[in-house]
Every structure is written in structure tokens, then in C-alpha cells.
Amino acid sequence: MSFFGFGQSAEIEIYLDGQETRKTAEVKTDDSKKERLLLYYDGETVSGKVNICLKKPGSKLEHQGIKIEFIGQIEMFYDRGNHHEFISLVKELARPGEMIANTSYPFEFSCVEKPFEVYTGANVRLRYFLKVTIIRRLADIGKELDIAVHTLSSYTEMNNSIKMEVGIEDCLHIEFEYNKSKYHLKDVIVGKIYFLLVRIKIKHMEIAIIKKETTGQGPNTFTENETIAKYEIMDGAPVRGESIPIRVFLAGYDLTPTMRDINKKFSVKYFLNLVLMDTEDRRYFKQQEITLWRKGDKVRKANSHSPSIMAGTQNLQNTAQLHQRSMDNKENDDIIDDEDQSPEEGVAGLKEDFLRAPNSESNDKLSSRDPFDEKTSSPSEIEDSQIQNMTREAGDGQNDTSNDIAE
Template sequence: MSFFGFGQSAEVELVLSDAESRRRVEHKTEEGKKEKYFLFYDGETVSGRVILTLKHPNRRLEHQGIKVEFIGQIELYYDRGNHHEFVSLVKDLARPGEFTQSQIFDFEFTHVEKPYESYTGQNVKLRYFLRATVSRRLNDVVKEMDIVVHTLSTYPELNSSIKMEVGIEDCLHIEFEYNKSKYHLKDVIVGKIYFLLVRIKIKHMEIDIIKRETTGTGPNVYHENDTIAKYEIMDGAPVRGESIPIRLFLAGYELTPTMRDINKKFSVRYYLNLVLIDEEERRYFKQQCFALLSLMQLPVAMGRICPRRPLGSPPCPDHGEETFRKAA
């Protein structure tokens, strides 16, 4: 008699039915590496086969049942082991019994709801995966296959420009304008900065893209800021009446859509951070929240897509609330 874990008498494999034609995309792993995964969208059917291969043909394999699951879950790194599942589908493939030959089981999860974007961050991970399980008395044999989900959004009807006048009393007065408040992941941020009053000696100015990841609730809220990009606007002192154009291409940076209160577990927001440095190395900055959308074309043979509301983020609670201030 052979046992799993000692003789390893069987192996389980998961194969998607459209593996040869389905697109694969890169996605960051928890270790920071990039690997390729099969890409799915909300509402698409997930189907395939579970292949059970016996290492020793004609030798009896007893089991307590075989099943396949489709799972969407959120894992907070500070609360490891406590996974929060927002999608959980199960298909029983075989009742308890025994096999003496290798087996193939077909499965299909029809029009699966996948409401959120796959995400791997500093303190949280949102993943979708298939899991096949052969239940055994001593220890189960489990095989998992991760997939990546991208959300689809429509371009917002209202996408007003961002205009602000900020300054330090009697020292600095700047007006800056961005052409939109919502951008897609391959978009270009176009804007201008006008110097209306300059009485401090500025030697450097840049725009940073800041990603702010917020996890937890109440007293257990964690904020993680990550500078995604630095764009130098000028190197030298501006003069009154001068205007500086801004043209920042987003395609070259590792960005995700804005994610707001995902399953009441985490949020991801993006900010444009205008930074000024004077000759005495004092830093002044102004932050402005903006939304990132995942505008994508539908695949040709994609199947049914659940109609959902546009995923353009609601107004950011921080939008336009900050004042121009000196950094600590």
C-alpha cells in the first residue's frame, strides 16, 4: 500500500481548455519578480481539465473525493493565514472511491464573476486561482493555478481638467493646470505651470507620481507610499510670467488602476506631487489626487462579458483639499 507524501503515487495537473489561444500577461509576484499568467476578464467562463496521473499503473489509489475550485481572495500580509475570499466556486469531480488508472476530469465555471483587478502590493495581494484537490485520509494532494484578471472600464463622460492656484504668501504664487483628472494606463498627462509671483530662489522643480496603498480599517490602517516616477520640470530659477509645459507619458511606468475600498480591505490611489527645492535645500510640495482607469479593447473571441458600471473612481476624498506647504 502506498501513501501520498511518501511514495507520491499520483500527480495532479490543471489545464485550461483554451490554453493555446488565451493571452498571457506579465504580473508581479510577491517576491517582486514578473511572471506570465493567463488573462481573464469579468464574466468569462473558466473551463479546463484536471489530469490525475498515477505513477504506478494498476496499483490501487484510494481517495475521499476529487474537486476543483475557483477562488478569488485577498491576503493582508500582516494577517497571513487569514484569507478573505470574495469568490468561491466548487465543482465535485468524483465521489469517494478508488482508481487503478490515470483519470481526466472536465470542469467548467460559467460566466464567473471577477469584480476586482488582480493586484500584488506592499502589504496586500488580491489573487484568483484554480485549485484541484484529491482528498486523502493522511494528506490531500493539491494543485493550484493562478490567473490574472484585468478590469474593463469605459472612458468617463465627464473628465474635467485640474486647475489650481497655490502659493506662499508674498513669496510664491503658482498656477498649474492638468488637462484631465482621469487617465488610462497608457495615457499622457499634459499640463502647464505658470509662475505669477517668484520671490524665493527656486533651483529645481519636479513632478512625482506617488502610489498610496491603504490597508486595514479603523485603528489598524496602514499607509504605504511608493514613488513610481520622477519627472524633472526645470533645473534653474524661474521668473515671473514664465510658463513651463508638462508632458508625462504613463506607458513606461508600472501602474495599476485606481482601486477604491476593495472588498472593504484596501485601496490604491495615485497622486501628482509637485516638488520645488530652493537654494537653501528647502522643499515645498503640493499633492493632487488623480484617477487611473484600465481602458482595454475586448478580445475578439472573448465570450460573454457581464455589463458593469464604468470603473472610473469616485472623487478622491483628498482631491483638492491640501494646501501648498513646506515639507517638514
């Protein structure tokens, strides 16, 4: 068929510079499968070469030009015919002519802006890819290559803890606190739940991480909720004054950073959902939004240049020098000067204690004032405080209008 101008008479290969050593990332495809792609960051140059091989040796390929594009694109699954491109860069590789032999074309997109992270959800997909096109009169020849893009963040402002008192009027009052409101994707959520008033028969309590994906605008808004993880944190009836600890490790789950109004097309938010179930299978819940962000990997230096090893080596050298000076002074019956300490004094002077960094990310302390260590509030004090109602799930267990709480 290629003799009549149909079909592909050439193969296209896209090679990226440094692809043998570049990091890769696992990205979900639109068919719910996963593939590993080369990883890039915002502002990085994307360069390489395009190899075009003729399928039939000795033949020629007529074309109207060869180009390569770098494209950032958002695709709504309910509107697959329209692709929203937020990045579109084009480089011309060859002018119209004939190709009579296999040819390689270098390309470079310098310091490319990549403002968003790749994402594939229930109703939307954001991707970056290179597209090579050999323009022909009848049918173009094309090739695409996807890449992964991660956005790194850092939060230097105060990362306040989340503290809230919730409950059911005259039936249940609890106070919960999470150590932070912003977590990186490999962080640990630490918290406590304290029971101030218990007048209903609670069977168990669980906490869940929920991802909420919102796409579209106005009447065409679609919201998809997905439960990422679920933990049972209590089994059995609690008593007043009981404290339940919470510790959730995020590293083992498929999470993305929080995305807010990406190119005015979609958002991805995460919530901690605290759920209680009573003995009649009625469920009450309270959601609290948290912010997730991606932290850059720490680069470890070689052991030979490790500061701790160098410091230890220096300590040994100093100790040996002090010991040698001490032995020399003993032989000469000289008095050791103040600057020349004894071996024991030298070791003690060089020894240092390990201190926790003030901004340590693994700081599990909730706050300088831990409300759960204080005296339990009296019922009168509870009634006077501001308590947020928990929400009753519809259609769970028996109907009990006395415990139905509106949102």
C-alpha cells in the same frame, strides 16, 4: 513512503481551454518577482480539464472524492494566517472510490463574476486561482493554478481638467493645470505651470507620480507610499510670467487602475506631486489625486477589410468610371450631364479631409479657455484670489520659520 499512505502517489495537471491562444498578463508575486498568467475578464467562463496521473503504473489510488474550486482571495501580509475569500465556487469531479488508471475530468465555471483586478502590493495581495484536491484519509493531494484578471473601465462623463493656484504667502504664487483628471494606463498627462509671483530663489522643480496603498481599518490601518516616476521639469530660477510645459507618458510604468475600498480591505490611489526646491534645499510640494483606469485593447481588422482601404479603392473606381465617360463623351461631341463630372471634379468631390474626433483621447488641448495665454494677474489681483498653500517638508535644509506653511 506512499506504500504506507504517506506522500503523493499521483500528479495533478490543470489544463485551461484555449490556453495556447489566450492572452497573458505579467503579475507580480508576493516575493517581488513577476510571472506571466493567462488573462481573464469579469463574466468570462473558466473551463478546462484536470488530468490525474498515477506515479506508479499498475497501482491504485483510494480517495474520498476529487473536487475543483475557483477562489478569489485577499491576503494581508501582516495577517498571513487569515485569508479573506470573496469568491468560492466548488465543482465535484469524482465521488469516493479507487483510481486504477490515469484519468481526465472536464470542468466549467460558467460566466464567473470577477469584480476586482489582481494586485500585489507592499502589504496586500489579491489573487484568483483554481485549486484541485484529491481528498484522502491521511493527507490530501492538491494543486493550484493562478490566473490573471483585469477590470476594464470607460468614462463617458465629462473628464474635467485639474486647475489650481498654489503658493507661499507673499513669496510664490503659481498656477498649474493638467488636461484631465482621469487617465487610462497608456495615456499621456499634459499640463502647464505658470508663475504669477516669484520672490524666493527656486533652484529646480520636479513632478512625481506617487502610489498610495492603504490597508486595514481603524487602528490597524497601514499606508505605504511608493514613488513610481519622477521628472525634473525645470532647472534654474524662473521669472514672473514664465510658463513650464508638462508631458508625462504613463505607458512605460508599472501602474494599476485606481482601487477604492476593495472588499473593505484596501485601497490604491495615485497622486501627482509637484515639488519645488529653493537654493537653501527647502522643499515645498502640492499633491493632486488622479484616477487611473484600464482601457480595453482595440481590435484591428484585416487590411483587406480596412474602411480606409475600401474607401480608397472605391475612389479609384469612381475616378476611372468618370474618366471613361468623359472620353466617350469627347468622341461623340456630347455635353457632359451635371451628374457626370469631369475627372478633376470627380476627384475633388470624393476627397475628404481628416478630422479630429470630438472625443479623441489624444486631445492635448487643456481647455477652450487657456488661462496661461491670458494677461498675467497683478499682485493685488493675486492677493484677492483663493490660493492654496504649498506644504513645506520637515527637516530639509536650514530652518526658516518665515516660509513654514502648515498643511
